[in-house]
Amino acid sequence: MRRILSILFATCLAAPVLAAPCGNSGGGFEAWKTSFAREAQSAGVGQRGxxxxxxxxxxxxxxxxxxxxKSFKYTFEKFMQIRGADTIVAQGRxxxxxxxxxxxxxxxxxxxxxxxxxxxxxxxxAFGGFMGDSSVVSAITTLAYDCRRTDFFVPHAIGALKLVDHGSITPATRGAKHGELGHTQFLPGNALAFGVDGNGDGVVDFYNETDALASTANFLRQKGWRPGVGYLEGQPNFQVIQQWNAAGVYQKAIANMASRIDG
Incomplete structure (x- = not known):
């Protein structure tokens, strides 16, 4: 009997942590957090996270x-207009x-x-003019809980909690509605994976312009950017821009504005 109990106990210890159940309203969020905390701890999130x-x-x-x-459903011309592409190019130059x-x-x-x-x-x-007014942790955990795209956002929620552990953000850090943070709006999982200390002060701070732009460059390079090769649609590096944002109209806009800034 003791041997059977030992086997059962060992099996329980080895069992994977079950994913927290998603929901489509705020009613189950508190219960989800309790379940997700076990998942996060298993993934290496510490006490602060x-x-x-x-x-x-x-x-x-x-x-x-x-x-x-809605904006990602606009035509390219409309998207460029409402996002102020001409102003971005002029200021960018x-x-x-x-x-x-x-x-x-x-x-x-x-x-x-x-x-x-x-x-x-x-x-x-807008070059750091507005980096968001939503709680990064609340936004990204809400999306991880929401059933629409749970699998996509769970790793970013884990990433946000680890960023809190590392001191790169705090529970009070503000970002965009989808939990993106800093000057270039990194999703937290990408921030954790690709963030670099661009100014050499020992801290990876996405609200510091130097760190944010160095981290963005590092993301693109790690995703396959080839130095000296074109980035317009149809050229090799365009597929790397696609790794930054999934919306086709956004990708074309970035490539177009970049070519005008680079001259």
Whole structure:
């Protein structure tokens, strides 16, 4: 009997942590957090991250935004107009001219030209002018709980909690409605995987422009960016831009603006 009990106990210890059940309203969010905490701890999230999860609240604004992403359905011309492409290009050229050594150093290190980084920076946050007003942890955990795209957002929720553990963000950090953070709006899992300390101060801070742009360049390089090769639609590096954002109209807009900034 003792041998049977030992086998059963060992089997229980070895059993994988079951995924927390998703939901389509805020009613089950608190129960989900309790279940997800076990999953997060099994994935290596520490005490600070778990406490951030415990304090997270259901983000109805995030759900509303997730159900209403109209701009990605526009034509290319309409998308460029409503996103202020001409303004981004004009300001982007000035930014490149003001600090050419900085962008040259990023290109030398990662192979990604200034235009791409500047276009992403301008498109995502108007060059840091608005980086979001939603709780990153609450937004991303809400999306991980929501049944619509649970599998996609769970790794990013784990990433956000680990970023809290590492001190890269806090439970109070604000970002976009889908939990994107910093100057170029990294999803938390990508921030964790590709973030670099661009200014050498020992901290990876996505709300610091240097760190954010270096991290963006690192993401693109790690996703297959080939230095010196074209990035317009149909050229080799365009497929790397597709790794940054899944919307086709966004991808074309970034490539177009970047080519105009790079001249």
């Amino acid at each position: 778990l406490q951030a999860l415990a304090n997270a609240t259901y983000a109805q604004g995030t759900i509303n935004a997730d159900r209403n992403q 000035k930014r490149k001219a003001r600090n050419p050594a900085f962008y040259a150093s990023l290109e030398q290190h990662y192979g990604v030209p200034a235009g791409i980084l500047i276009a992403i920076h301008g498109m995502e946050t």
